Amino acid sequence: xxxxxxxxxxxxxxxxxxxxxxxxxxxxxxxxxxxxxxxxxxxxxxxxxxxxxxxxxxxxxxxxxxxxxxxxxxxxxxxxxxxxxxxxxxxxxxxxxxxxxxxxxxxxxxxxxxxxxxxxxxxxxxxxxxxxxxxxxxxxxxxxxxxxxxxxxxxxxxxxxxxxxxxxxxxxxxxxxxxxxxxxxxxxxxxxxxxxxxxxxxxxxxxxxxxxxxxxxxxxxxxxxxxxxxxxxxxxxxxxxxxxxxxxxxxxxxxxxxxxxxxxxxxxxxxxxxxxxxxxxxxxxxxxxxxxxxxxxxxxxxxxxxxxxxxxxxxxxxxxxx
Amino acid sequence: xxxxxxxxxxxxxxxxxxxxxxxxxxxxxxxxxxxxxxxxxxxxxxxxxxxxxxxxxxxxxxxxxxxxxxxxxxxxxxxxxxxxxxxxxxxxxxxxxxxxxxxxxxxxxxxxxxxxxxxxxxxxxxxxxxxxxxxxxxxxxxxxxxxxxxxxxxxxxxxxxxxxxxxxxxxxxxxxxxxxxxxxxxxxxxxxxxxxxxxxxxxxxxxxxxxxxxxxxxxxxxxxxxxxxxxxxxxxxxxxxxxxxxxxxxxxxxxxxxxxxxxxxxxxxxxxxxxxxxxxxxxxxxxxxxxxxxxxxxxxxxxxxxxxxxxxxxxxxxxxxxxxxxxxxxxxxxxxxxxxxxxx
Numbered sequence: 001x002x003x004x005x006x007x008x009x010x011x012x013x014x015x016x017x018x019x020x021x022x023x024x025x026x027x028x029x030x031x032x033x034x035x036x037x038x039x040x041x042x043x044x045x046x047x048x049x050x051x052x053x054x055x056x057x058x059x060x061x062x063x064x065x066x067x068x069x070x071x072x073x074x075x076x077x078x079x080x081x082x083x084x085x086x087x088x089x090x091x092x093x094x095x096x097x098x099x100x101x102x103x104x105x106x107x108x109x110x111x112x113x114x115x116x117x118x119x120x121x122x123x124x125x126x127x128x129x130x131x132x133x134x135x136x137x138x139x140x141x142x143x144x145x146x147x148x149x150x151x152x153x154x155x156x157x158x159x160x161x162x163x164x165x166x167x168x169x170x171x172x173x174x175x176x177x178x179x180x181x182x183x184x185x186x187x188x189x190x191x192x193x194x195x196x197x198x199x200x201x202x203x204x205x206x207x208x209x210x211x212x213x214x215x216x217x218x219x220x221x222x223x224x225x226x227x228x229x230x231x232x233x234x235x236x237x238x239x240x241x242x243x244x245x246x247x248x249x250x251x252x253x254x255x256x257x258x259x260x261x262x263x264x265x266x267x268x269x270x271x272x273x274x275x276x277x278x279x280x281x282x283x284x285x286x287x288x289x290x291x292x293x294x295x296x297x298x299x300x301x302x303x304x305x306x307x308x309x310x311x312x313x314x315x316x317x318x319x320x321x322x
Numbered sequence: 323x324x325x326x327x328x329x330x331x332x333x334x335x336x337x338x339x340x341x342x343x344x345x346x347x348x349x350x351x352x353x354x355x356x357x358x359x360x361x362x363x364x365x366x367x368x369x370x371x372x373x374x375x376x377x378x379x380x381x382x383x384x385x386x387x388x389x390x391x392x393x394x395x396x397x398x399x400x401x402x403x404x405x406x407x408x409x410x411x412x413x414x415x416x417x418x419x420x421x422x423x424x425x426x427x428x429x430x431x432x433x434x435x436x437x438x439x440x441x442x443x444x445x446x447x448x449x450x451x452x453x454x455x456x457x458x459x460x461x462x463x464x465x466x467x468x469x470x471x472x473x474x475x476x477x478x479x480x481x482x483x484x485x486x487x488x489x490x491x492x493x494x495x496x497x498x499x500x501x502x503x504x505x506x507x508x509x510x511x512x513x514x515x516x517x518x519x520x521x522x523x524x525x526x527x528x529x530x531x532x533x534x535x536x537x538x539x540x541x542x543x544x545x546x547x548x549x550x551x552x553x554x555x556x557x558x559x560x561x562x563x564x565x566x567x568x569x570x571x572x573x574x575x576x577x578x579x580x581x582x583x584x585x586x587x588x589x590x591x592x593x594x595x596x597x598x599x600x601x602x603x604x605x606x607x608x609x610x611x612x613x614x615x616x617x618x619x620x621x622x623x624x625x626x627x628x629x630x631x632x633x634x635x636x637x638x639x640x641x642x643x644x645x646x647x648x649x650x651x652x653x654x655x656x657x658x659x660x661x662x663x664x665x666x
Contacts, residue, residue, distance in 0.1 A: 044530040045501075144619055159392065188391035188557060190616050193601040197615065215530065218560075221605035245605045259531040261560040262605065267542055270564075273532035276500075 005032040005072075006209035007056070007177050012069035012079075014048075014055050014233075021281040025051050025064070026233045033177070038203060038210040040220035040241075042256075043230035046277050049213045052230075053179045055079070056211075057096055058086045073177065092122040095175035099182040101162035105154040111165045112138070112150025115172055123173040137168040141198060160191035167198065174206050181213045196223050217260050221245055226313060229253045232277045232289040234305070239314040249310050249321040252290045288318070296320040333418075334379035335551050336403070336519055341412030341422075343373040343398050347624060368624050372398040374575035375412065377651075380519065385545065385552040387566035387583060389559060389598065393620070395575040396555050400521055403553065404440050405429040416519065436466045436515035443524040445504035449496040455482075455503075456492040459510045466515050477514070484547075485510040486540060502533040506540070513544060521553045526561065538565060559602050563587050568657075571595045574623050574632040577651060579665075581658030591654055591665035593637050614638065631663075639664055 014026040026048045033039045041049040054060045056071045056078060071078040074093065078086065090096075098104040106114055115137050116130035125133050131150070138146035141164040154162055163183060170178060180199060184192040200223055203210050214220050220227050221241035229237045229250065237250040248254040255273040264270055275293035278285060286292070291301045300319040308316050346367045373395045380386050388396050401407040403414055405426050414421045416437060424432055439462070442448035449458050459478045463469055469477065482489050487506040496504055505525060512520055522541070526534040538561065545552060556562050562569060562583065569586050571579040571594065579592040590596045593614070600613040618636045626632060631644040643663055651661040 044532065142617075189559060189601040190391055190597055192603075193615060216603060217531075218603040218605045222603045222610070241605065242607070256531065259535045261531075261534075261558070261564050264560075264564065267538055267564045270535045270539070272535040 004035050006035045006037075006074075007211075008032040008070075008072040009052070009056065010070045010072070012052065012055060012071065013067045014051055014060065014064055015067050016061070016064050018063065018281075023280045024233060024285065025280060026055070029069070029230075029233070029235055031228050031235060031238060033209040033211055035176075035209055036203065036207040037226070038200070038212055038224045040212045040214060040224035040227045041230060042214055042217055042220050042227055044215065044256075044277075046232070047230040048233040049230055050181055051233075053096070053181055053211060053213055057090065057094060057179060058083070091118055091175075092173045093176050095170040095173070095178050097163075097166050097170045097178065097180040097183045099185055101159065101166040102154060104166060105162060107154055110151055110153060111157070114165070115150075115168050118169050118172045134168075134172075137172050138165075140171075140202075141165075141168045142194075143168075160187050160195070163187060163191075163195055164198070167195070167202075171202055171208075175208060177209045177211070178203070179211045179213070182215070183212075184219070192219075199223075217245075217257060218262050229256065232280060234289055235317060236290060237314075237316045237318075239311070239316075243311060243314055247322075249314070249316040250290075250318050251294050251296050251320075251322060254322055296322075335382045335384075335417055336380040336553075337413075337415040338379070338403065339377045339413045339415070340375045341373060341377070341399070341402060341414060342371075342375050342410045343395075343402055343407065344369040344371055344410045346370075370624050371575045371626055372623065373402060373409075374626075376572075376575075376577050378570055378577060378580060380551050380553060382518075382551055383545070383549055384568065385554055385566045387562035387569040388553060388555045388572065389557070389562055389569060390572035391598075391620075393574075393623070394572045395623075396572055397523070399572070400440075400523060400553070400555060403519075404438055404521055405432075405435075430465075433466070436462070437517055438519045438521065439512040439515060439517035440521040440523065441508050441512045441525045444528050445508035445525075446496060446501070446528070449504060449507060451496055454493050454495055455487065455499065455507045458496075458507055459492075459514055462511060462515050481510040481514055484513070484544065486536075501529050502536065505529060505533075505537050509537075509540065509544070513548065513550070516548070517550060519553065520550050521555070523555045524557065527557065534561075541565070559587075559599065571598065574620060574626070576632055576661065577659075578633065578661045579659065580651075581655070585655070585658060591658070591660040592633075592662045593639055594633050633662075 010030045012026055012029040016023040016025050029052055041052060043049050055066055058078060066079055112131060112134045115134035119125040119130045119133050120127060135146045135150050138150055143149050143161060143164055184195050212224055224241055227239060227241050227244050228235055231252045237253045244253060248257055258271045259273055261270060278289050278292055287304050288301050291297050298320055305317045306319060310316050310321060347370050376399060390396055402409050405421055405424060408426045409422055421434060429435055456478050459481050460474055463474060463477060479489055482492055485506045487503060487510060491499060491503060526537050529537060554566055566583045569583045570577050573594050579595045587599060590599050597614045597616045604610050616636050621632060621635055629646055629648055631648055634640055634644045649661045649663045651659045654660040654665055
């Protein structure tokens with residue numbers, strides 16, 4: 001493949017200092033997103049999906065610390081940029097859609113102005129022509145009656161419409177990289193489908209790279225080129241969506257698929273994943289953080305994790321893959 | 323325990339007939355304005371038709387799914403059946419007893435309260451943070467059944483065993499429990515007073531898939547053991563398909579389609595049901611052909627025109643007839659009903 005990576009995350013490790021010890025939230029996380037490509041980060045709560053996104057965006061909580069790694073984006077390392085340079089990139093080149101649009105939008109500013117603000121700050125628009133450009137953005141995300149809706153406050157709009165406003169803000173300056181953190185959680189399936197189609201279309205138009213964070217495997221498979229499966233701060237498998245569904249190689253990915261109600265015919269056919277996440281504060285965490293829950297565990301699992309290439313764009317971090 | 327409230331009658335457990343709830347929406351005419359405007363007659367205030375003459379039944383031991391987008395009236399309907407809200411008109415009969423006559427504000431102390439219980443969406447938010455798990459489970463028994471202390475403690479432990487909650491967690495507070503454990507407390511509390519109908523409002527929406535599976539299987543098992551009926555409200559159509567015998571599809575206060583879950587999912591007849599089912603994410607590209615996407619915004623539920631189909635304007639079919647005559651729910655096949663002029 002000759003695709004150019006828009007973002008290359010290498011060896012990213014993040015720790016959180018808490019009163020009860022240091023939590024190793026991410027360890028040696030590495031993946032890349034090409035121009036125009038959509039990559040899904042999937043996993044259960046606590047797997048490190050959102051922390052990965054926050055680290056790349058430079059918006060980690062003050063207790064969080066990047067202990068190693070790089071995030072190469074447009075020739076510079078995002079993790080090494082000063083706060084000032086990063087603020088310049090965010091909004092223009094880097095954009096993020098948050099999980100809950102109602103809390104992410106400013107509740108006391110009209111939505112049209114919120115879009116205009118971004119255009120003025122990052123998009124080179126003047127205060128005079130920004131309102132018109134904001135209305136054009138609203139049209140683009142298919143908000144009916146955009147002139148009137150631009151004057152609305154977030155509480156006057158439905159959840160699906162607020163999410164479209166968030167998307168309009170995120171895409172206003174045609175970013176090179178979009179991070180969407182569970183953008184459709186809490187929305188109806190019909191609205192979800194429309195929002196996902198919209199992100200896909202806009203990404204296709206401008207060649208934007210997208211990182212899509214979700215816990216819905218079927219959604220990831222439908223809309224993303226590749227799926228990266230995370231477990232307890234490790235990437236356990238990365239594969240094209242279809243390949244993962246047809247033949248998941250990591251035992252955890254397989255269990256996750258078996259627990260997802262989809263094409264399954266009966267409730268009895270679904271299986272839960274035994275055990276829970278390991279305590280990430282433990283100083284003696286095993287190299288494979290899934291080994292405590294794994295049925296395929298052998299002595300080899302005490303060795304540092306391998307990165308095995310098992311197919312086209314298909315990598316698995318397991319000594320005993322399926 | 324006191325004498326049984328339900329005599330086992332033939333016919334359905336729950337029989338809802340022409341149940342309606344309309345809310346008055348303020349507009350600019352406040353009470354004062356209405357009281358002081360002597361000269362000109364005041365126009366009636368606008369009415370929001372949240373639930374509009376809905377009829378359906380739930381049989382004993384049946385699981386009925388209720389689906390539809392936010393704002394379609396699912397929650398209002400649930401609150402009416404659960405007697406947390408008084409209906410504008412219509413009847414709610416539970417095994418022959420008319421519940422619509424009881425006032426919602428006094429229903430908490432009504433002996434019939436024990437017969438319908440509810441499992442809420444977010445177990446974390448619906449548990450009292452200052453109650454231990456044991457207190458939370460014992461609370462409805464204390465309020466609705468007279469039970470001496472020792473028997474109560476034994477009952478709470480039995481309920482913990484039934485719902486798979488380890489007994490040693492009974493002394494913990496909600497913040498010391500995981501999401502799955504809180505869900506179990508929410509279920510144990512709801513079944514503590516031996517309800518005949520259990521209403522489940524998105525009981526697994528906040529859980530990870532692996533925990534969701536366990537909770538769904540637990541619900542299935544409890545239904546078999548205790549012979550309850552379920553009304554299951556969910557956004558997740560894949561879960562509805564797996565758990566429910568029958569499914570009701572709601573759109574803007576009306577039921578637009580109902581029937582056996584397997585049939586409705588395999589062959590949806592109403593255009594809205596079709597759109598809903600084609601919006602389910604599919605990993606398999608072969609399943610994505612011929613999908614239906616809804617444009618436009620839903621019609622306003624405030625004083626809707628009784629002659630226009632509620633789905634008109636968003637419906638890909640939308641003919642002039644749909645704007646002149648509201649389709650009524652009519653039989654389509656043996657056990658199915660659809661409210662569309664073009665569905666047979």
